[in-house]
Amino acid sequence: MKASPEGVLTGVHFMDGDHAACEGAIAAGCRFVAGYPITPSTEVVERFSVRIPTVGGMFIQMEDEIASSIAIQGAAWGGAKVMTVTSGPGLSLMMEHIGLAVMAEVPCVIVDVQRGGPSTGLPTLPAQADMMQVKWGSHGDYQIIALSPNSPQECFDLMIRAFNLSETWRCPVFMMMDEVVGHMVERVEIPPADQIEIVPRRWTTKKPSEYRAFEPGPDMVPDMAKAGDGYKLHITGLTHDERGYPAMNVPAQNRLVRRLSDKILKNRDKIVDVREDGCEDADIIVVSYGITSRVAGAAVEMARGLGLKVGSARMVVCWPFPDVEIARLSRKAKAIVVPELNLGQMVGEVERAACGDARVYLVDHAGGSVHEPERILETILQAARDAGLGFKTEAERS
Amino acid sequence: MESVKLPAKFALKNGVEVLVRDMVRADEPAVFEFFRLLPLEDRHFLRNDVTDPIRVHNFMIDDTHDRVRAVVAELDGRIVASAEIDRNHFGSMTHIGQLRVIIARELQHQGLGTILSRLLIADGVNAGIEKVLAETSTENKAAMLALEKMRFRKEATLKLHVKDLAGRKHDLAVYSYDVSHIWDKMEALVADYSPMREY
Amino acid sequence: MSRSEIRVGGLGGQGVILCGTIIGKAASIYDHKHSGMIQSFGPEARGSSCSAQVILSDEVIGYPYVRNLDVLVAMSNDACHKFLPELKKDGVLLYEEELVSFPEGTRPAKAWGIPATRFAEELGRKLVLNIVMVGFFAGVTGLVSRQAAEAAVRDSVPAGTEGLNLKAFARGYEYGRELVGGAA
Numbered sequence A: 001m002k003a004s005p006e007g008v009l010t011g012v013h014f015m016d017g018d019h020a021a022c023e024g025a026i027a028a029g030c031r032f033v034a035g036y037p038i039t040p041s042t043e044v045v046e047r048f049s050v051r052i053p054t055v056g057g058m059f060i061q062m063e064d065e066i067a068s069s070i071a072i073q074g075a076a077w078g079g080a081k082v083m084t085v086t087s088g089p090g091l092s093l094m095m096e097h098i099g100l101a102v103m104a105e106v107p108c109v110i111v112d113v114q115r116g117g118p119s120t121g122l123p124t125l126p127a128q129a130d131m132m133q134v135k136w137g138s139h140g141d142y143q144i145i146a147l148s149p150n151s152p153q154e155c156f157d158l159m160i161r162a163f164n165l166s167e168t169w170r171c172p173v174f175m176m177m178d179e180v181v182g183h184m185v186e187r188v189e190i191p192p193a194d195q196i197e198i199v200p201r202r203w204t205t206k207k208p209s210e211y212r213a214f215e216p217g218p219d220m221v222p223d224m225a226k227a228g229d230g231y232k233l234h235i236t237g238l239t240h241d242e243r244g245y246p247a248m249n250v251p252a253q254n255r256l257v258r259r260l261s262d263k264i265l266k267n268r269d270k271i272v273d274v275r276e277d278g279c280e281d282a283d284i285i286v287v288s289y290g291i292t293s294r295v296a297g298a299a300v301e302m303a304r305g306l307g308l309k310v311g312s313a314r315m316v317v318c319w320p321f322p323d324v325e326i327a328r329l330s331r332k333a334k335a336i337v338v339p340e341l342n343l344g345q346m347v348g349e350v351e352r353a354a355c356g357d358a359r360v361y362l363v364d365h366a367g368g369s370v371h372e373p374e375r376i377l378e379t380i381l382q383a384a385r386d387a388g389l390g391f392k393t394e395a396e397r398s
Numbered sequence B: 001m002e003s004v005k006l007p008a009k010f011a012l013k014n015g016v017e018v019l020v021r022d023m024v025r026a027d028e029p030a031v032f033e034f035f036r037l038l039p040l041e042d043r044h045f046l047r048n049d050v051t052d053p054i055r056v057h058n059f060m061i062d063d064t065h066d067r068v069r070a071v072v073a074e075l076d077g078r079i080v081a082s083a084e085i086d087r088n089h090f091g092s093m094t095h096i097g098q099l100r101v102i103i104a105r106e107l108q109h110q111g112l113g114t115i116l117s118r119l120l121i122a123d124g125v126n127a128g129i130e131k132v133l134a135e136t137s138t139e140n141k142a143a144m145l146a147l148e149k150m151r152f153r154k155e156a157t158l159k160l161h162v163k164d165l166a167g168r169k170h171d172l173a174v175y176s177y178d179v180s181h182i183w184d185k186m187e188a189l190v191a192d193y194s195p196m197r198e199y
Numbered sequence C: 001m002s003r004s005e006i007r008v009g010g011l012g013g014q015g016v017i018l019c020g021t022i023i024g025k026a027a028s029i030y031d032h033k034h035s036g037m038i039q040s041f042g043p044e045a046r047g048s049s050c051s052a053q054v055i056l057s058d059e060v061i062g063y064p065y066v067r068n069l070d071v072l073v074a075m076s077n078d079a080c081h082k083f084l085p086e087l088k089k090d091g092v093l094l095y096e097e098e099l100v101s102f103p104e105g106t107r108p109a110k111a112w113g114i115p116a117t118r119f120a121e122e123l124g125r126k127l128v129l130n131i132v133m134v135g136f137f138a139g140v141t142g143l144v145s146r147q148a149a150e151a152a153v154r155d156s157v158p159a160g161t162e163g164l165n166l167k168a169f170a171r172g173y174e175y176g177r178e179l180v181g182g183a184a
């Protein structure tokens, strides 16, 4: 299905990632946002609150993030495509309801413009330190999807993908932005609506008498019915059967919780997105995501200038983790370098997938800025020395 | 509101096309002729006796900075309308513009007054004017309606302020059009507080 | 690879960010280069020091911040002296001449001043001082073309204010061209 032209700001803009993310949401068909503004994500909802009345949607500024994260779920069952927007401290408050969205299979997008933490940390400065929180923050076993844009343009593009993924797989989808991507202003091209592919809500075609709210289709995902359309809906956070009624026993738990995970993991090929550059014959591969991938790009260029075969692999989708892809890369390369704006989060997943085939190096950062490309280069050179690879020195090069 | 590039042709409601251009010194004889042919009732509320060539000359050379722009409309080589917007160049009222428009009888109520006013207001805004004033006797219903249609608001009435030809007194209505909201947006843009927005 | 790093600094309320935005927009949308703008701001920014970093490049921009400052545009004394140490050796300083002063012998070699606030006031509105600076930047450095910058001014300022803003741009541009000895 194509996007509705209503609200699509087709054209070339010079805007920051927060604003572009908002436009992406509107283009994707998002018509309801509940939020509690927090730096550095405020501009997303600020813009939404101004723009959305013109296309017939709604923004509610809630009393807090707990309320925001549940209000969107009500609106989703009412038929709207929904989103909430926050940053670390707000995300922490949302955790309980994220679990509910997983359990009740509520399509929703949660934007996290990451800032330095823990706690209130660095409100106006970047980090990528919520990567594990979005995966594991709510209790219980579950899978979610997380995307990691590295530019304002991608804030727009991936926002559309985020909505499409949430509608397809009926789970919370996270847009893992960061303060730099959110506030950096760049060229953003918004295509005409008829070039934007949109996944509509999976409404059931069954009659109310035949409909079972949590009966999965062949892709393991159940179709939805709109509250108020004559269907009987029972939506609960308790373990439930296919009708949605509480069924608190071992077989029901096994069936439901496994399906919630499997619908993501077994469909992972349709979800993961790793962008590889020069990895075919690389000795060292830099695996990165989000804003760090841009800085990593500068370091990779420098290392190539010194005669090293360095590839780069960017995880556009961080969850589900692209383990198959990383395993393949690590069998070919001697070392993998992982820069991230935290003290080591996704690097653990990379190590798990690499399984000892390639040595994994972390380039950490406590947050508040981005890496200096030289720091990433240093680690690439260290990895090269450890692997016995020769390279020119900076002096030889110039 | 970008300034209209002049000269430019405008088609009026009756199909007549007039040429609107900046008023220049060489227009003096033609402007004099235009004023001379105005009916007494229309001339009566002007500031000057425009049948006096010296007065008209003074009006023409008033190219001090006070005048933001003066334009005329031309039809078959004749001047058929004159309009200007003035401001104080100094002091507490530099942001106020004064609008004056006069249209030849045979071309009144054809939209020309509105065209000229809009054009001059845009110039005023571009010169930093925040509020445009126009005055008219309350007897002059056409002028009042024309101003109201352009979203001017009657801001004050000076009671029994002006005398008509017969010596009867009428109220003077002071109309204003506040354009400061246009600059409020610019003010918000330069606030440097939050990232730029372009909704 | 050609990369130019610019910092615009001044007081909140002077239109520092708008100035940086227009430069970036001119380059990326109208001159078809790559550009990125990042503003440094805190919750307390109104009235206090603030700045924007603009990177212009022929290639995709990796590192988004200023590392080797080519041009400093200073609209206040504080901003000028705060960021001057960051300016590279042969970097260009553009400053608001009536707001910035230099202790004996500290004025960099390539420094060009403009009474931008006065020009803006003469044109009718102090508010457009940042647009005078955009013009001055384009005129002196040539890093964005006049056409591109004018187009960027036109679509960055509120409807109704284009005329005065374009005049402000022209004023700064021509003043800059004259200073560096180019034809306006």
Ligand SMILES: CC(C)(COP(=O)(O)OP(=O)(O)OC[C@H]1O[C@@H](n2cnc3c(N)ncnc32)[C@H](O)[C@@H]1OP(=O)(O)O)[C@@H](O)C(=O)NCCC(=O)NCCS
Binding pocket: B042, B099, B100, B101, B102, B103, B104, B107, B108, B109, B110, B111, B112, B113, B114, B115, B134, B135, B136, B140, B141, B142, B143, B144, B145, B146, B147, B149
């Ligand atoms: C007042 C004056 C400037 C208006 O200019 P104009 O070109 O005649 O007016 P427009 O055609 O633009 O008309 C705008 C509105 O004014 C009203 N209007 C204009 N002439 C009118 C008339 N003769 N009778 C009733 N209403 C009239 C109408 O509401 C009209 O809208 P409409 O065309 O939708 O009916 C012009 O009539 C004039 O020069 N009058 C003599 C001088 C004068 O009084 N100047 C006013 C000092 S600012």
